[in-house]
Amino acid sequence: MQQNASSTTQQKSADRSTVPPAQSIITDITTSSLEPTEPTEPIDLTTTGEATELPTASTPGEDDSLVVQSLHGLGSPLLPAPIQPPTPPLTPPPAYSRKYVAGLFTFEQLSIFLIYPSTIAVGSLISIVSPPESYFGLRTNFFNVFFVKNGWFWTTITFMVHCIRLRISKPSKLVIRYAFATLWWFLFTQWFFGAPIMDRVFLGTGGVCFVNDPEAVPGDERKVHDSWSSFGCRHVKGEWAGGHDISGHSFLLTHASLFLWFELLPVIMERGPLLRQINTKIVFVTLALWWWMLLMTGIYFHTFTEKVTGWLCGIAEWAIIYILLPGNRTLTTMVGVPGV
Numbered sequence: 659m660q661q662n663a664s665s666t667t668q669q670k671s672a673d674r675s676t677v678p679p680a681q682s683i684i685t686d687i688t689t690s691s692l693e694p695t696e697p698t699e700p701i702d703l704t705t706t707g708e709a710t711e712l713p714t715a716s717t718p719g720e721d722d723s724l725v726v727q728s729l730h731g732l733g734s735p736l737l738p739a740p741i742q743p744p745t746p747p748l749t750p751p752p753a754y755s756r757k758y759v760a761g762l763f764t765f766e767q768l769s770i771f772l773i774y775p776s777t778i779a780v781g782s783l784i785s786i787v788s789p790p791e792s793y794f795g796l797r798t799n800f801f802n803v804f805f806v807k808n809g810w811f812w813t814t815i816t817f818m819v820h821c822i823r824l825r826i827s828k829p830s831k832l833v834i835r836y837a838f839a840t841l842w843w844f845l846f847t848q849w850f851f852g853a854p855i856m857d858r859v860f861l862g863t864g865g866v867c868f869v870n871d872p873e874a875v876p877g878d879e880r881k882v883h884d885s886w887s888s889f890g891c892r893h894v895k896g897e898w899a900g901g902h903d904i905s906g907h908s909f910l911l912t913h914a915s916l917f918l919w920f921e922l923l924p925v926i927m928e929r930g931p932l933l934r935q936i937n938t939k940i941v942f943v944t945l946a947l948w949w950w951m952l953l954m955t956g957i958y959f960h961t962f963t964e965k966v967t968g969w970l971c972g973i974a975e976w977a978i979i980y981i982l983l984p985g986n987r988t989l990t991t992m993v994g995v996p997g998v
């Protein structure tokens with residue numbers, strides 16, 4: 659391995675156009691594992707990178723011996739190495755692209771990121787100008803009740819459909835990223851040591867659950883119920899009113915969409931056969947539905963600030979896992995980066 663390292667390093671400046679692609683890949687793997695330099699820029703999640711596992715400082719192990727075998731072109735490391743063809747020059751590992759906007763996003767990442775605030779902005783504008791009469795303005799519409807109200811379930815199914823066809827070597831990293839996304843959805847909308855975060859914000863900003871009291875004097879039927887969650891308030895047929903009611907739809911639809919987009923991005927960027935698979939189309943259908951429902955939320959429900967806070971909370975976990983963490987090799991090694 660040492661010998662290979664020095665010879666590959668010496669070739670760094672050679673002409674790239676002469677490199678056979680397969681050899682180039684092998685050299686990348688070898689060099690990545692021998693040169694554990696800190697990345698100076700975030701890791702590009704849009705490339706077709708080799709996967710969820712980042713190259714780390716090499717501790718000789720199973721993976722290294724595989725690389726040695728591959729370089730020798732042999733089935734067994736016990737056989738003598740054949741005469742090496744000239745070692746090809748380095749090409750940068752595909753997971754470390756340099757095309758960044760504002761040092762954080764690639765162009766594709768930025769475009770995806772901007773879809774959601776623009777949708778909320780356009781929806782809110784339509785709601786002010788003239789919201790059209792629509793089936794989607796009903797809380798009880800089928801797409802809301804069946805899909806969005808079970809939105810994390812459908813996102814999970816879609817993610818699984820996407821994952822089962824991938825070639826990546828470490829599925830555990832996929833599960834870790836899914837677990838982080840699920841945890842944030844769960845804490846925010848379902849349970850946070852009692853009431854979920856969104857309900858705590860509502861109560862903390864003066865919100866209460868009003869219920870009708872049939873025994874009260876006429877004109878004073880509304881009384882405050884002591885439920886501490888929107889779920890509990892719905893259960894007693896109360897009205898959740900008064901505080902800052904963060905839009906759960908804006909949160910969930912943004913959070914789920916960014917999660918799916920960023921897991922799918924390497925497949926899109928590769929522009930290979932995976933992109934044409936039915937699995938990819940299913941992910942796009944879910945993304946399209948989530949986008950449409952977010953637009954409907956923008957037009958028919960909540961105040962503008964409630965939608966903006968929902969969106970801000972919806973980008974929080976994504977920003978950490980997919981934008982900020984890739985600047986740190988150690989932390990990224992824990993969660994991996996999406997791949998194909």
Ligand SMILES: CCCCC/C=C\C/C=C\C/C=C\C/C=C\CCCC(=O)SCCNC(=O)CCNC(=O)[C@H](O)C(C)(C)COP(=O)(O)OP(=O)(O)OC[C@H]1O[C@@H](n2cnc3c(N)ncnc32)[C@H](O)[C@@H]1OP(=O)(O)O
Nearest residue numbers: 797802807808809810811821829847905906907954955959
């Ligand atoms: C080869 C490798 C393989 C690797 C596999 C990889 C990974 C997988 C790993 C492991 C997985 C293993 C097994 C997993 C299997 C299954 C697990 C599934 C786990 C689940 O996943 S199981 C959970 C299902 N559980 C959900 O998924 C619930 C989602 N749900 C929510 O989290 C909330 O529900 C939320 C936040 C969406 C909304 O909360 P909200 O509704 O209370 O609040 P919001 O402020 O948004 O709305 C105020 C009023 O406006 C109305 N409104 C607003 N916008 C509207 C619109 N556009 N149209 C119509 N109405 C609208 C509302 O309808 C409401 O009206 P109203 O109060 O009358 O209803």
